[in-house]
Amino acid sequence: MKKIMLKSVFILSIALFVSSCAAGLTGSMSDSAALSSNNFTYAEKNVQGLSQATYVLGFGGMKREAIVNEAKQKMLANNPLRSNQAIANLAVDFKISNFLGIVYTVKCYVSADIVEFK
Incomplete structure (x- = not known):
């Protein structure tokens, strides 16, 4: 009986530990330049910038707008506009x-x- 109870607690603990780690993705896309006529060429495609923030119990990091702005600034620093x-x-x-x-x-x-x- 004690052995079965110990196995059950162990299995439940492992299941709880594995299921407590999660990740999710969200996103949006917008067109920021008017590309209605054929008067442009692509200078660069898919340039990227990355920013991250870590929160412990809801404290720390930056607001969402600041994270987006930092990622955009990194993207433009690596690919300056002429x-x-x-x-x-x-x-x-x-x-x-x-x-x-x-x-x-x-x-x-x-x-x-x-x-x-x-």
Whole structure:
């Protein structure tokens, strides 16, 4: 009886530990340059920036707008815009992971295409 109870508690503990780690993805896409006519070419496709914040019991990290802004600034720092260029097809994606419901990590991925107008 004691052996069965110990096995049950062990299996339940393992199941709880494995199921307490989770991740989710959300995102959105917007067109930030008017591409209605054929007066542009793609200078770069799928340029990306990444930012992340970690929260412990809800404390720490940055607000969502600050995470997005930091990721966008990193993207533009690695791919500076020249004259006659603009960002198009801007996508913002979030990956939210948690561990035991105590530690949350939010990663923000900003990706876009850079177009050059003729």
